[in-house]
Amino acid sequence: MVEPAGTPVRRSRRAAIPIRALIPNAVTVLALCSGLTGVRFAIGGEWEKAVAAVIVAGVLDGIDGRIARLLKGTSRFGAELDSLSDMTAFGVAPALIVYLWSLQQLPGAGWVIALAHAVSCGLRLARFNAQLDGAAAPHKRPGFLTGVPAPAGAALTLTPLIISFWLGPLLTEGWAVRAGVVAAVTVGVAALMASSVPTYSWAAVRLRPAWRLPALAGVGLFAGALFSAPWPTLTVLTLAYAACIPMSVRSYARMRRREAMADAGA
Secondary structure, three states, X not given: OOOOOOOOOOOOOOOOOOHHHHHHHHHHHHHHHHXXXXXXXXXXXXXXXXXXXXXXXHHHHHHHHHHHHHOOOOOHXXXXXXXXXXXXXXXXXXXXXXXXXXXXXXXXXXXXXXXXXHHHHHHHHHHHHHOOOOOOOHXXXXXXXXXXXXXXXXXXXXXXXXXXXXXXXXXXXXXXXXHHHHHHHHHHHHHHHHOOXXXXXXXXXXXXXXXXXXXXXXXXXXXXXXXXXXXXXXXXXXXXXXXXXXXXXXXXXXXXXXXXXXXXXX
């Protein structure tokens, strides 16, 4: 049968998806699998491997978006997959790891505290996806995020484990003290993730040209320290990030005061 002139030709197959669009999604899936693998190691009592798996998931989560923008493979599907991966790798996995490591020693309350981390992570990701339109929302301001990001929250929650790998028996002896420390850290981090506390965004960091070479040297020294002494290096990194949170609150407050003064002068 001959179709009339001007009739569009029907295609029997859908348009093919380029490989470059699948690469970022593959990296996101690897991050998800890495986080779940951390749970598997925790079940087997291999705590260092469990924490390392979550850290690898954080590295993969940090590069998948950049790979997508570089390859022009960003999509709505990728954004939704990234949120699901973050919830699994940085919400569910750390909660189960700290529960199996210590919180299970607190009957009843331990599981509730572990759930607090997972629930707060889910709430933070939902808020991020919804893109709240508050005029005073910190994530609407240059250089700030709303609350502690999911990967940073996972790292802060796992800090007691990281310190124990470094200091050994100091935190591994005495289950009551250890469970109390882990419970306090987990609840505090959960509150920070679900809160509206302004935190620094690394994407907004800008360096002056004169600081380029020192920054590169610092990156090289950090990489060397990470490979030679990973747990002390990660301990310093997580504690430094925690110390930056009050600084970000003050910086955001100063920015708001400057804007208020500018509006009053106008």
